[in-house]
Amino acid sequence: MNGLTYLKNVVTLSLDIQKCNGCKMCTIVCPHEVFIIKDKKAFIDKKDLCMECGACEKNCPQVAISVKSGVGCAAGIINGILRGTEPSCDCSSSNAKSGCC
Amino acid sequence: MNKKDYIIGKIDTAAGKVPVISTVWSNSDLISTIKVRWAIGRMNYKVKQGFYAIGTPDENSDIFVSANFKLSFDHLRKALHDMNAWVLVLDTKGINVWCAAGKGTFGTKELTYRIKAHELDKIVNHKNIIVPQLGAVGVSAHEVKSKTGFRVIYGPVRASDINAFVNAGYKATPEMRKVSFPLKERMKLIPVELSYGKYYLLFIPALFFILSGINSKGYSVDLAWTTGGKAFVNLFTAYLCGSVLTPILLPWIPFKRFSLKGLSIVWVLSILLFYFNFFGNTITEIISWFLITGSISSFLAMNYTGTSTFTSLSGVQKEMKTALPMQIGFAALGLIGWIIKRFI
Structure with missing residues (x-):
C-alpha cells in the first residue's frame, strides 16, 4: 500500500555485491520486497521500504549485507534513552507489557 | 478453566511420547484471544515450550516451528487442520x-x-524444518544447518x-512473503x-479536573465541573486521535511522520472543539x-511506530529528534498558558 511507507533516505542497509553469490536468501526473508535478483546477483531495489529488521543480514551466508538493525518503535527508543541501553521493545521491566509488539 | 484443553492425546515416537494437540479452537481459546488484545492478564498467555504432534504424524511429516506466545501457537495449530505434522515450540518467554x-529469544541458539534436546533427528528421517519467515530476524538458516544438519x-x-x-x-508467493498492514489488522x-x-x-x-476549579478568588467546585468537563472532552479527543483515528486513517493522512499524522488529525478536530466553545473564549x-x-x-501517534510494520529504527530516531522537543514544548507552553488563564 502506497500510504504505508516511512521516511526516505535514512535506512542503514548496504550490500556488497562482490560477496553476493545470488543464493536469493535475502529475497526470501525480507518482509518488504527490498531486494531483487538480477543476473544472479542481489540488488537493493526499494531501499526506503526497509524497516531494518536485520533478517537479511542474519541469513546472508556470504556476509554481504549489513544493516544497523533494531526496533522502529518510539516507545522503545525512549526506553533505551531512559535506561541508557540500546532501543528495546522490551518494556517489561515491571510486570506490565506495553503496546509495542 | 481447563488450561491445557488443546492437548488431546499422546503419540509414541522413537524419542518417547509426544503430546498431540487439537487444531480446533475451544471457547476458552477464543475468549483468551480477545483478552490478550485488551491486555488482560497478558503475562499468563504462554503455552509450554516443547515438541507436539498434530494428527498422526510419522517420520516423513513436516516440522513447523512456533513461539510459546499462545496466539502464535493457536494460529499455527489452526492452520495445520487436517494435516499430520510436528510442531516445535520455542521458549520465547x-x-x-x-x-x-x-x-x-526466537533465535539460532534456542x-x-x-532440535537437539527433542532429538528430532530420531523422530524424522528428513532434515527439513519449517520456520515462520518473520523468525528470520533471529534465526540464521546457515548457522542452524552447520550446527544441527537441519535445513x-x-x-x-x-x-x-x-x-x-x-x-x-514449499514455495511462498511474493504475496505470502510480504508484511502488509491492512485496515483490519490496524x-x-x-x-x-x-x-x-x-x-x-x-x-x-x-x-486538569482538579486544576479547573482554581480561579483568582480561590477554589470553586462548580467551576471544576464546567471547565473540568470541557477539559475532559478536549483531552479525550486528543487521546482518541492519537490512539484510534491515526491508526485507522494511517495511509490516508498525507504526512510520513507519525507525529505529524497525529498532530494534523487532532488539529482538524480541534477546530470543531473550538467552534463549539470547548476551548474557552480567550485567545x-x-x-x-x-x-x-x-x-x-x-x-501517542508517534508511539504507534512500534505497532506499525514498516518503520525503521533510523527513521524513528530521525523523526523523534524534532518531534519529541516539539511535543514537550507544546505540552509545557499549553499547560502554562492554561494555568495562567485560571488566574486572569
Missing part, C-alpha cells in the same frame, strides 16, 4: 515470533538447542498461508493502543488547548 526474533525452510509470514505453501511444494490492534495510553487517560484528565486559552491536544495526539 510468551512473546510472538517477530518480536521475539527481534530480541533474539532453535538449535531444541531451515522459511514458511509464509501468515500461518493461514501454510496450506497453500505446502501444496505449492483495527485489531487498537485495543492494545488504548490500553497502552490508559494511564494518560486517567491521570491527565484528573489533573490564551484557545491557543493553549491547541498546543495541549496537539502534543498528546502527536506523542
